[in-house]
Amino acid sequence: MKLVTHNMLTSKCLKGVNTGYPLKLVVKEIRVQSSDFNKEFISKMIPRLDWAVFVVAAKQIGHAGNLPDQLLPDYENNEELLKDVHHALFEVDIYEGELICPETNRKFQISEGIPNMLVKENEL
Template sequence: MKLLTANFISCAVKACKSSSLSFPLHFKDAELASKSVPYNPLLLSNLLPRLDWPALVTSSKELGFTLPDTKPELPRLSATAAAAATTTSDGDMNMDSGVGEEDEKTLRMLHKVLMETEVVEGKMSKNNL
């Protein structure tokens, strides 16, 4: 399961649906794998507003990643910029995103955490029980 997916799921047990403890679910004894996925800053900039940032930071910390405590204010990239982009030999999207160096660094880290990291083994529990 990708961390991106984990950011959208909550406890499915009927008794905990009304509880604030049903989200986010916490990883226990997680085994991670890394799978190379082409870098796509347009996708990331469109996903960012939909993410529950505090939940993502919590899940990331539990798995050994460090994200900023506050959600980055990155500009939304346009489809026009994506259409003008080129693709590198490894499939990464190379585009003039118009973001600064720090924002680019953040986008690359988000790509690694959300798109390339998979939990292949482990458990998920509510409220870190």
């Protein structure tokens, strides 16, 4: 599971949970695989992110590079920044670990990079 997915996932589906975001991360194994950097696409991606959530997660997994806590204007022209974003967002795979609901502490396993967000009927 890449951080781009972590940036979207919630546990809002659980009974009694209001926002369920961001999910806490427990990392047991990380795998890194490089992929093509596309400047234009990353620039387009940034405004779609919850930046603060992204940076905190990237720092936690130790792949934040020089990502600033606050997004600076003119980021489209900052190639170093865009490369750091690309790396943390798309190249680092949380291969084994857990996602934890911030409100109920319900755990969701990540196994072989696949988060299991299935919930039982009585949890809905």
